[in-house]
Amino acid sequence: MTSERSFSIDFFVAKAAAMIVAATPLWIATSPLWIAFVRRQRRLAVTQGLRSLMPVQIRTLARYAEAMMGTGEPQEVWDRVALRIDRFLATHRTSPRAWRVPMMILALEIAPIFTGRLPASWISRRSLRCFVITRLSTATGVWGRLAITRQLIRMAYYDDPVLQARIGYLPLECRSNPARGPRPTPKLSLPTESHARLVGANF
Amino acid sequence: MRPDIETDILVIGSGAGGGVVAYHLARRGERVVVLERGPRVESADMGSSEMRSIGTLYKDGGSQTNTDGDMFVLQGSCVGGSTVLTNGVCFRLPEDVRRAWANQGFEMPPEPFARSFARVERAIGVEPLDPRRLNSAAELMRRGALAWGGEAHGFAKNFAQCVGCGACNLGCRYGRKLDSLTTWIPMAEAHGALVLALCSVDRILVEKGRAAGGEVRDLRDGTRFRVRARRTVLAAGAVGTPEILLKSGLAPETAGRRTSFNVGSLVAAEFADDIDAFEGDQMGVHIAGDGWLAEQDHNPPTAFAMTLPGWYDRHASDMNRYRRLTAAGVLVPTQDTGQVFLGIGRRLMPRLFDHAEIKFRLPRADLSKLAEALTALCRIFLAAGAVRVLPPTGRAIEVRRMEDCDRIAGLIRSQADVTGFGSAHPMGGAVAGDDPRRTTVDPSFAVRGVVDLFVADASVFPASTRVNPQLTVMAVADAAVRSIGGFEPEPVPVEDLVPILRSRTPAGVRT
Numbered sequence: 166m167t168s169e170r171s172f173s174i175d176f177f178v179a180k181a182a183a184m185i186v187a188a189t190p191l192w193i194a195t196s197p198l199w200i201a202f203v204r205r206q207r208r209l210a211v212t213q214g215l216r217s218l219m220p221v222q223i224r225t226l227a228r229y230a231e232a233m234m235g236t237g238e239p240q241e242v243w244d245r246v247a248l249r250i251d252r253f254l255a256t257h258r259t260s261p262r263a264w265r266v267p268m269m270i271l272a273l274e275i276a277p278i279f280t281g282r283l284p285a286s287w288i289s290r291r292s293l294r295c296f297v298i299t300r301l302s303t304a305t306g307v308w309g310r311l312a313i314t315r316q317l318i319r320m321a322y323y324d325d326p327v328l329q330a331r332i333g334y335l336p337l338e339c340r341s342n343p344a345r346g347p348r349p350t351p352k353l354s355l356p357t358e359s360h361a362r363l364v365g366a367n368f
Numbered sequence: 369m370r371p372d373i374e375t376d377i378l379v380i381g382s383g384a385g386g387g388v389v390a391y392h393l394a395r396r397g398e399r400v401v402v403l404e405r406g407p408r409v410e411s412a413d414m415g416s417s418e419m420r421s422i423g424t425l426y427k428d429g430g431s432q433t434n435t436d437g438d439m440f441v442l443q444g445s446c447v448g449g450s451t452v453l454t455n456g457v458c459f460r461l462p463e464d465v466r467r468a469w470a471n472q473g474f475e476m477p478p479e480p481f482a483r484s485f486a487r488v489e490r491a492i493g494v495e496p497l498d499p500r501r502l503n504s505a506a507e508l509m510r511r512g513a514l515a516w517g518g519e520a521h522g523f524a525k526n527f528a529q530c531v532g533c534g535a536c537n538l539g540c541r542y543g544r545k546l547d548s549l550t551t552w553i554p555m556a557e558a559h560g561a562l563v564l565a566l567c568s569v570d571r572i573l574v575e576k577g578r579a580a581g582g583e584v585r586d587l588r589d590g591t592r593f594r595v596r597a598r599r600t601v602l603a604a605g606a607v608g609t610p611e612i613l614l615k616s617g618l619a620p621e622t623a624g625r626r627t628s629f630n631v632g633s634l635v636a637a638e639f640a641d642d643i644d645a646f647e648g649d650q651m652g653v654h655i656a657g658d659g660w661l662a663e664q665d666h667n668p669p670t671a672f673a674m675t676l677p678g679w680y681d682r683h684a685s686d687m688n689r690y691r692r693l694t695a696a697g698v699l700v701p702t703q704d705t706g707q708v709f710l711g712i713g714r715r716l717m718p719r720l721f722d723h724a725e726i727k728f729r730l731p732r733a734d735l736s737k738l739a740e741a742l743t744a745l746c747r748i749f750l751a752a753g754a755v756r757v758l759p760p761t762g763r764a765i766e767v768r769r770m771e772d773c774d775r776i777a778g779l780i781r782s783q784a785d786v787t788g789f790g791s792a793h794p795m796g797g798a799v800a801g802d803d804p805r806r807t808t809v810d811p812s813f814a815v816r817g818v819v820d821l822f823v824a825d826a827s828v829f830p831a832s833t834r835v836n837p838q839l840t841v842m843a844v845a846d847a848a849v850r851s852i853g854g855f856e857p858e859p860v861p862v863e864d865l866v867p868i869l870r871s872r873t874p875a876g877v878r879t
Contacts, residue, residue, distance in 0.1 A: 235680035249419060256423030259566065259587040260445075261723040262431060302679045309784075310437050316674050323673040323687070324419035333691035334646055334669045336416055337533040337542075 215248075216255035218267055223247045224286050225274040230318045232294040233301075242322075249321035266317070273311055276300070370586075370593035375401040375562075377852075378581050378597035380569050380612065383449020384841035385825030385848075386603030387552025388488065392849045392857040394559035395864070401562045401595050402553070403584060405608070406445035408565040409452075411550070414541035418670035421538035425453060432607070433790075434726045435711075438783050439631070440790030441726055443605055446539075447565050448549025450605070450792070451838055455536045455651035456525035456545050457663070458494045459835035460485050461843070472830040473801030474811055476847060484846035484857075488839065491860035492526040492546040501532035503648030505694035508639070509664050512752025513655045516744070520653040526838075532648040535668050555864050571616040572600060572821060579821035582612075599820045601852055602798070602827075603845065609827040610708040610797035611724035613808065618818055619798070622808040624724070626799045627706030628832040629791035630699040631730065631783075633760040634665060634675045635742060637749035638692050645694040655748065660741035661699040661835065662748065675788045677758055686758070696749070698741035699793070701832035702734045708797045726794075730783045738786070739777040746773045760787040793826075793837050800828035812851040824848035 185192075192199075206219035213220060226247035227240070254266055274285050277296050282288050288296075301312040323329065326336075379390045382404040394400040409424055423429045427445035434441065444450035466476055488494075499522070506520075513520040526546040533542060543550065553563055569582040573594065581597040602609045610624040645666040655662040667675065672695065673687055686693070706728035713721030730738065746757045746767050757767040761779040783789045800823070801807035804816055809828050815821040824845040826837055833840050849857045 233680070234684060236684045253419050253423045253429065256420060257426075257429040257445075260428040261721070262428040264720060266431070298680075313437070315679075319673045319683075320419050320422070320670050323670045324417055326416075329669045332669060332688055333642070333644070335644075337531060340647055 215251050217258065217263075218247075218251045218254065218270065221274065221286065222267060222270040223251060225270050226250055226314075226318070228285050228290075228293055229273060229297070229314060230322065231290065232297045233315050233318050234322055235294070245325070246318060246321040249324060250317055253317075253321065269311065269314065273314060276308075276311060370591050372594040372596050373401060373562075375399045375581075375595060375597045376599070377401070378403070378595050378600045379603060380582060380601065381449060381603035381605060381608060381825060382447045382553055382563060382565075383444060383548055383603065383605060383825070384451050384838050385605075385845040386449070386601070387451070387548035387556070388842050388845035389601050389603060389824045389849055389852060390556040390561050390563075391552045391559070391860075392846070393853050394556040394561040395858075396853055396855065398853070399560065400556060401564065401597065402556065403567045403569055403582065403595065404447045404449075404563065404565045405568045405587070405604070406447065406449075406565065408447040408549075408563070409539065411539070411541055411543035414539045416541070418535070418538055418668055422671075425539050427607075428723075432726070434706075434728045436729070436784070438789060439726075439728060440788070441607065441629075441794055442790060442792040443607065443794065446549070447553060447563060448547050451547035452539045452545075452549050453537050453792075454545075454547070454836065454838050455649075455663075455665075456497075456523075456527050456530075456547075457651060457836040458489065458492075458524045458526055458839040459833075461833055461840045462835060465831060465834055469830050473803055473807065474799075474828070474830045476844070480850075481843060481847060484843040485839065487857060487859050488842040488846055491865065492551050492842070493528055494524050494526050494839070497523050497525050497527065497649060497652065498530060501530045501649045502652040503532070503534065503645045503650070503666060503694075504643045505645035505666055505696075506648070506652030506664055508643070508694070508752040508754075509653050509655070509696060509748065512748040512750075512754075513653075515751035516655075516748045518655050518657070518748075520655050522653055523651065525649075530649060534646045534648055534650045534666065536650055537667070537671065551865065555860070558864065569604070569612055572602075572612060572618060572818075574616065574618070574818060574821075577817075578819040579815075599822065599852060601848075602815075602821070602823045603825040605825055606794035606797045606827045606829075607708050607724055607726060609823055609825055610808075611710070613798060613815070614708075614710050614724065618821070619808040619815060622799070622806065622816075624708035624797050626704040626806070626830070627708055627726070627728065627794060627796045628704040628829070629702045629706065629728070629795065630793035630832055630834065630837070631702055631734070631738065631789065631791045632698045632700055633738075633742065633786045633788045633790070634667075634695045634697045635745045635749065635760060636672075636676050636686075636693055636695045636758040637752075637754035638686075638689060638756050638758075639694070639753060640692070640755050642691040643694060644691055646690075657741055657744055659700070659737055659834075660744075662741065662745050663697055663699060664694075665697040666694045675760070677760055677787045696745055698738065698745055699835070700734055700738045700741055701834040702728075703731050704796050704799075704831060705729070705731055706794075706796070735780065735783065736777075738783075739780045742780070742786075743773050743776045746776060760789070761785060762787055793833070795826045795829040795832055795837060798823045798827035799830050801830055813848040814851065822848060822852045824852070 209220045227243040230243045230246040376398040377400045379402045425446045427443040510520040566587040573580040579600040581595045613623040650666045711725040749757045762785040798808040800809040
């Protein structure tokens with residue numbers, strides 16, 4: 166017997182695929198618009214030096230980062246968070262799952278529509294934060310899955326040496342605790358004690 | 369199509385299993401080709417950015433989950449595999465688990481198995497962790513364990529003069545972890561093995577019932593080629609090995625089934641004063657409970673933020689107290705109810721879904737054990753003097769008193785209720801044993817129904833190891849060499865290892 170079942174990505178993907186197929190006439194009818202939009206976004210991505218995402222996705226991420234972290238920092242901080250995510254996604258572009266995150270970011274852009282709001286880039290800071298609080302922080306199911314974006318955002322937010330120093334973290338090279346042996350790193354002079362015994366010396 | 373590569377042995381995967389097999393066979397004079405899906409990142413090239421390391425070294429950038437999306441399955445995807453990302457923890461397989469394997473038809477006789485352990489321990493320098501490298505939280509946990517009624521023990525690790533940077537899970541940029549990247553793979557290369565990174569095996573070539581190598585895709589440019597080999601060894605891990613078998617149409621009835629894990633999550637605790645637990649080895653002590661293990665696990669800021677429960681200002685305010693915080697995780701062995709399979713998406717849109725799916729729901733009994741372990745860990749932290757404990761419950765709560773710990777179990781009704789629930793120790797999926805209906809691999813590591821195809825990684829494990837499996841995978845691979853190569857592996861001579869370690873120039877070293 167297994168524990169309670171709550172949500173299945175398989176079921177969700179199947180449902181989403183069915184909805185996309187059902188909306189085929191709409192896709193075809195509006196194709197000149199969105200094809201032009203995607204082309205423009207790709208051109209902009211090249212000019213802005215983006216590696217994995219389109220500018221619209223960067224904007225979405227920056228908006229959500231601001232709403233999810235709630236630390237009241239200036240816009241540049243959130244733009245940098247979004248750019249770090251772009252770089253992060255580029256590190257594993259050969260992964261067969263690499264397309265999922267950009268798709269999820271697009272889903273996040275339009276997600277507020279399903280709660281009677283405008284897309285994420287268009288609504289006010291306060292309204293987006295309200296959406297995040299009511300839908301993403303406590304929800305399960307589809308909303309809960311979208312909420313895993315917070316992991317990406319947290320990762321990008323805290324992967325900043327300046328912020329790390331501010332919360333008190335010191336990388337090894339900056340530590341100087343004499344009680345714990347020499348710092349920084351001693352030269353690797355022998356692999357292990359047992360190897361040293363075998364070799365008979367500290368090489 | 370590029371020209372084929374002809375070789376004696378094709379090893380698919382360069383981690384704990386593949387590294388050992390490649391080395392011993394190359395040393396014996398066989399021509400060996402090792403294929404690795406991930407990139408090759410040497411210690412000197414591992415930067416200080418956690419995000420970059422996670423993206424580069426972890427499979428799918430650390431985003432591999434089960435089909436329900438409520439469980440992370442972390443694996444390495446780089447030359448050296450998951451050994452590059454471990455905390456260096458080296459446990460021998462507990463005797464009761466070895467007996468349980470034997471009862472399921474996978475007998476690892478004690479004497480030869482002990483010799484295998486001894487050989488790999490010597491080769492990767494397993495020794496007790498230098499107490500000077502423990503961080504301050506290790507002592508706190510030791511005190512907490514005593515007050516709780518247990519005992520904290522140290523670890524044996526495959527480190528060479530650990531510098532205690534506290535970032536083992538990001539790969540050792542100081543070159544002090546004697547992982548597969550640092551030992552087995554370069555030693556195999558020194559004996560002539562060819563290691564190809566960023567090469568994905570699409571399927572095993574089978575000709576007249578014999579495995580004849582693999583069909584390979586170079587992920588850098590998408591070109592395809594074949595590696596033709598007399599014998600093929602699958603060591604792509606507990607997800608990758610069954611995935612390749614299924615893609616090749618081999619053992620379709622059993623491959624991917626009986627997947628088990630050591631699952632867990634992290635509990636954070638805040639102390640009244642700054643403890644700076646980031647200074648020192650991130651995993652210094654462990655506490656054994658009734659069917660579970662608690663392991664100290666203090667992460668650097670980025671990973672710490674990802675596992676700390678809570679949202680918004682509260683999460684940020686907790687992170688601002690990083691110097692007072694530390695964390696530990698629990699490991700709970702699960703039943704073998706998981707499954708690795710190829711989803712319907714792969715049939716419909718193979719370019720988008722070219723990967724295996726993992727299906728796993730934590731059985732009720734294991735869920736209870738997880739809740740029990742998390743509760744005990746909260747008690748240990750409180751006993752250690754923590755002013756508050758943050759258990760990984762979906763509904764973020766704080767525990768400040770012992771009696772509040774009893775609330776935790778009630779908040780965990782499924783794995784979805786556990787923040788950061790996941791596993792870095794998947795096992796099974798191509799289980800070895802003597803029952804052809806339930807196992808993919810026979811007791812001599814050969815895949816049933818195909819000649820000259822072997823498995824030498826954690827996917828042969830009939831049940832979870834209960835402890836960190838790195839060393840067991842290496843010992844099992846050592847044992848597999850007897851079947852694959854037909855000889856007893858010899859101890860690694862020091863002249864094989866020393867030149868490689870001497871030639872390394874770890875980053876950050878000032879001489």
